[in-house]
Amino acid sequence: MQAAGIEPEPAFFDESSRALLFATNNPAISIIRVRAFDVATFVAHGAAHIGIVGSDVIDEFDYSELYAPVDLGIGRCRISVAMPRDAVDDVQAGHIRVATKYPATTARYYHARGIQAECVKLNGAMELAPSLGLSGRIVDLVSSGKTLAENGLVETAIISHVSARLIVNRAAFKMMSGTIPALVQAFRELSGARAAA
Amino acid sequence: MKIPPDLLPEGFRDRLPPQAEVAARVSRAMIDVLTSYGYARVAPAIAEFESALAERSGGAARNQHLRFTDPVSGHTLALRGDITVQVGRIATTRMQESPRPLRLCYHGQVLRLKAKQLRPERELTQLGAELIGNDSVAAACEIVGVAIDALEAAGVKDITIDFTLPDLVERLAEKALPLAPDKIDAVRSELDMKDAGGLSVLGADAYLPLLAATGPFDAAVEKLRAIDAGGALASRIQALESIAATVAGRANVTLDPTERHGFEYQSWFGFTIFAKGYSAALGRGGTYYIDRADGPSEAATGFSLYPDPLIDLAEESNVQRLFLPLGTDAATGAKLRSEGWVTVAALDENDSAAVLGCTHIWINGQAVTV
Numbered sequence: 322m323q324a325a326g327i328e329p330e331p332a333f334f335d336e337s338s339r340a341l342l343f344a345t346n347n348p349a350i351s352i353i354r355v356r357a358f359d360v361a362t363f364v365a366h367g368a369a370h371i372g373i374v375g376s377d378v379i380d381e382f383d384y385s386e387l388y389a390p391v392d393l394g395i396g397r398c399r400i401s402v403a404m405p406r407d408a409v410d411d412v413q414a415g416h417i418r419v420a421t422k423y424p425a426t427t428a429r430y431y432h433a434r435g436i437q438a439e440c441v442k443l444n445g446a447m448e449l450a451p452s453l454g455l456s457g458r459i460v461d462l463v464s465s466g467k468t469l470a471e472n473g474l475v476e477t478a479i480i481s482h483v484s485a486r487l488i489v490n491r492a493a494f495k496m497m498s499g500t501i502p503a504l505v506q507a508f509r510e511l512s513g514a515r516a517a518a
Numbered sequence: 519m520k521i522p523p524d525l526l527p528e529g530f531r532d533r534l535p536p537q538a539e540v541a542a543r544v545s546r547a548m549i550d551v552l553t554s555y556g557y558a559r560v561a562p563a564i565a566e567f568e569s570a571l572a573e574r575s576g577g578a579a580r581n582q583h584l585r586f587t588d589p590v591s592g593h594t595l596a597l598r599g600d601i602t603v604q605v606g607r608i609a610t611t612r613m614q615e616s617p618r619p620l621r622l623c624y625h626g627q628v629l630r631l632k633a634k635q636l637r638p639e640r641e642l643t644q645l646g647a648e649l650i651g652n653d654s655v656a657a658a659c660e661i662v663g664v665a666i667d668a669l670e671a672a673g674v675k676d677i678t679i680d681f682t683l684p685d686l687v688e689r690l691a692e693k694a695l696p697l698a699p700d701k702i703d704a705v706r707s708e709l710d711m712k713d714a715g716g717l718s719v720l721g722a723d724a725y726l727p728l729l730a731a732t733g734p735f736d737a738a739v740e741k742l743r744a745i746d747a748g749g750a751l752a753s754r755i756q757a758l759e760s761i762a763a764t765v766a767g768r769a770n771v772t773l774d775p776t777e778r779h780g781f782e783y784q785s786w787f788g789f790t791i792f793a794k795g796y797s798a799a800l801g802r803g804g805t806y807y808i809d810r811a812d813g814p815s816e817a818a819t820g821f822s823l824y825p826d827p828l829i830d831l832a833e834e835s836n837v838q839r840l841f842l843p844l845g846t847d848a849a850t851g852a853k854l855r856s857e858g859w860v861t862v863a864a865l866d867e868n869d870s871a872a873v874l875g876c877t878h879i880w881i882n883g884q885a886v887t888v
Binding site for chain 1: 635636678680711712713714715716729730732734770772774779790792794796798
C-alpha cells in the first residue's frame, strides 16, 4: 500500500487500538478493518470500494459484484481435504460428512466429482472434528500442514491454491473510473515487480 | 413451523403512502418518455406456461422462475421473471405481421424464485423499451438515448453508461487470437473477474491487454484499437464511437469490452447504466436475437430498467392537502379539486386537520395554513 501511495494513520499499526476505521494520508481514502470472511461482503455491497482478501473467501461467496483484478502473491496457502490416516477413500465411503468453514467451496468440489457430501459448518478447530466423530473429513486452509499432523490427519487432496487478492466493487470500478482503475494498475505493477524480484 | 400471521414471504413488501404514490409517479414519468418516442405500450400476462417461458429465457434466468401447477391445464405455470422475453414472444407471434421496426414498451412487476444476497427483493419493478427488427448502430443510438431520457425524467443525475461487446471473446477466438474451444469459458470467467494472473495461467496472455482497455471511453477505445487484432474489431470500434458521440455531454461513458454481467443473450453491443448514489446498476440493454418458430431469428435492440432503488430514494412530492370542515358543500369541494387541491373531508366533528396530515384548512372561503 505504501508503494501505491497510501499511508495509513499510526493507529492502524497499533495492535491495542480497537478502532475499525482509519484515516490515510490521502483524504479521499479511509481504511476499515473487518474479519477476513466479511471483506468480500463489504465490497460486494459497495460498503467498501476496494478490499484485500484471500481467494478462499472470494471463491466461497462467489459474489457477482466483485472484480479480483490483482493477485498480490502474499499469504499463500491452500484449501485442502484432510482425513484420518486410516479412513476409507471417497469412492468406498457411501456417505461423506465434511466439517468446514467453506460449505460452498466444499459442496462444489464434491459435486464436480459426483459424490454426495454433507457439510457441517464450523467456525474453527475443524481438526478436532474427525477424532470426535463429528465428521469423517475436513476441508480447511493448510499452510505448513503442522496442525493437521498434530491432530493425526493427512492431507489427501488440494481443492485450490490461495493467495491474497485485491478486490474491487463492480459499480465503483465503473463510476469512479478516474481513480480506481489507476489504483488497480498501480497494485498490479507493484505485485508484478515483486513477483519478478 | 407455524407461519407468523400477517408477515409477507421473504423478499416481498408492501409499499405504503407516500412511497406507493412516488412509485406510480416515477414510473409514469419514465413511461411517458418511452411513449413520446413512439414506443407503444404492451402489458404481457403475469404467468405463462413454464416450458414456453424457460425456452425463451437465456442462461441462468431459465431456472429462476417461481412455479406452480395449473389446476386447469395440469401443466406447470411460471410467474414471469423478465418482461423482455414476453415482449419478444408477442412481437414474433401475434404482432409478427406488424411493420418493422416495431417499437414496444412495458412496465410491470417481475418475480424471482430466490433472492440474491445483494438484492433481497423477490418482486421487482421492470420497465423498458424494445426496438424489434433492427440492431444497427442507429437503433443502438436511439435506445441508449431513450434510456438516458427516461432516467433523467425520473430525476436521476450523474449517469454513467458502461459499454461492452458481449460477443467479443468468441469473435477474437475464431481467428485473431485463437483459443481452444474448451478454454473459451474459462477465459471469459477470468476476464469477468479481471484476474490477470488467472489469464496467464490459462495461457491466454494475448487477452491480457483487454483488461487494460477499460475505463473512460476515449482512453479505453484507443487501447482497444491498439490491440485490434488484424482489424477484426474495426467496425465494432467505429460503432461504439458513434454511439458514444450521441450521448456525449449527457452521461459519462466508460468502456469495458469484456463485461458480460447480465449479458447472457446479447449479441454485438451491450450497455449497463449506473448513477451516482446507487450502489448497483439501474438497468442494462443491448442488441439481441429473438427466436422465431417459423423462420430465422429476428434482430432487436432494447433496454430494461429496474427502478425500485430510484423509487426508494426519490423525493416525496410536496402535496398540499386541504381539510374541508364539516358542512362544506359538495360543489365547493369539487371546485377546489378541479383547481388542483387534494381535499380531505371531515366526516364528523372529531376529525381534525392536523391529525389527518393536512397542510391547509378551508375557512370562510379561504385556504388557511395549518
